[in-house]
Amino acid sequence: MNLKIFFKYIVYIFLIILSFINFGLTLLIIFILQIPVIRKSILGRLPFKLEKEPWSKKETFEYKKNLWLDVYFPKEKSEHLILFAHGGGWISGYRRQPNNVSWYRFLVSKGFIVATIDYRYGFLNEIEQLVEDLSDAYNFVKNNINVKKISLMGLSAGGHLALYFGLKHKVKLENIVSYYSPCDLLDIWKSESLFARFAVSTTLKRLPSKSKDVYKYYSPISYVEKGVVPILLVHGMKDKVVPYISSVKMYKKLRSFSNKAKLLLHPFGDHGFEFILKDEKTKSILLKTVDFLKGDGYD
Template identity: 25%
Template sequence: MPETDLTLLPDIQYASPDGIPLCLDVLMPKRLPNPTPAVLRIDGCPAWGPGDRSSAMLPFVNPALAQAGFLTVALSVRHSGQATFPAQLHDVQAAVSWLRSNPLDLPVDTDHIGIWGQSAGGHLAALAGLVPGSDVQAVVTISGPSDLLQPGGAMQIDRPSPVTALVGGDVSTHAEQLRAASPIAQVTADAPPFLIIHGTRDETVPYEQSERLHRALLDAGAAADLIAVDGGHHNLRPDPNARYEGRTWYDVAGEATRFFQYYLASATKCMGSPKPRSVMPAV
């Protein structure tokens, strides 16, 4: 499907907590069946800091899913300089609620909603899928932290860091907040299906973070797959300074698309499990 067959609805305000306007962008095929599964993307919040949701418009992000027939949403959330956790989770939940209430009368299947994100966005996607009362049916998390009580890489908890900024203090005073902000602490048998993707040489969020989440989900009896990007850094590339682009990212988009098609689009579910690869090369 050419990009000219897609419709973009930008800059829609979905909430204004504490007077801070939060917006989202909808990208979808011009011709959609009603209802259509929807997928939300949380991006543009590096280290839970100020960001730009426009990164979801890279061709291997929401456009890839929209071209596969999904209604997609890119959202902004409050960053840690504006509010501490759980504000960010509440913002994601508000976006899901906005989509379910459907004030624009979009052709969305409110019972088939997926969520995905990378890094801090992957962390929030995982949390949004795991907290009690979640309205999310499938989760893809890429290079996301899962256990904020386990330091490593840029995840320092005994000194100023992105993690301590998120919860408002270090482990000596905010251990409970760190635990509450950890997806792994929210895992139950009711967890939605997960696809977890992580570079094995990630210098920012250790690969072990995804291994631990994957193991916890399986131990709880949930459906979960882990794809290791062999030799990939936080950017999933062999060079940690390379741009967030390249063949690996298109491969990730392909795996995410198949995953969401299986778990959100019931017409494809009879075709069997998506059976993702267990390892992909960093390219």
């Protein structure tokens, strides 16, 4: 290798390292600006006193190379599994965060099997790869866990992936539950959250000013038609990250096709409100979520 080519490779490597450093610094700054949101998302708990381990066993599987899922089995036999996708703006989050584990405890205590996954992050991968991960996880549990019913559930970005995958790919599901998710990705640009705008533009690798078609393509609302699975949408009306109007628009479109759908709004809820608020309204929404997952309370 001659000296010119050698230095050329050195320059390329330096530029790659520099780009990662710049990205990391940008991400750190945005995270610092959003500390209250991140803190409550990671450390929050649902407003119920729950047994620490209400499951009979927990098993961990590598559902594809370097990606894992945990399956929590209730103490009584169940044939209904909830495939759960965590939030984090497509670029962060982890299946074993305390807030997510709080959800698993709650759902398992109500008699569901819960399978919770990690998926690749949007800053190093295309959004289609994140959807592929959810698809592979769905196929894994369908083929390896003995159940008759599978529901999809997700928080925020995880709810977006659940809605998009379930509606576009038309897989066999009992229902879908989505908490404070962007159903129309363009709605994020009406948000005051710098983190939300950064997260969606990083994941889609585009800004909406020149790529509205891409934003529409990956918006679950674009795939609503007659005969989709029952869908529950939950949102706080004080959400500063994802405007609640996104769920309202989705609900109206679902009902315009006479689909079974339900919209639950908390008048004082911010993003991740169920981990912060301890009021009766929050508890009622959580219990209605369980009813919906079991097939009750459909409109």
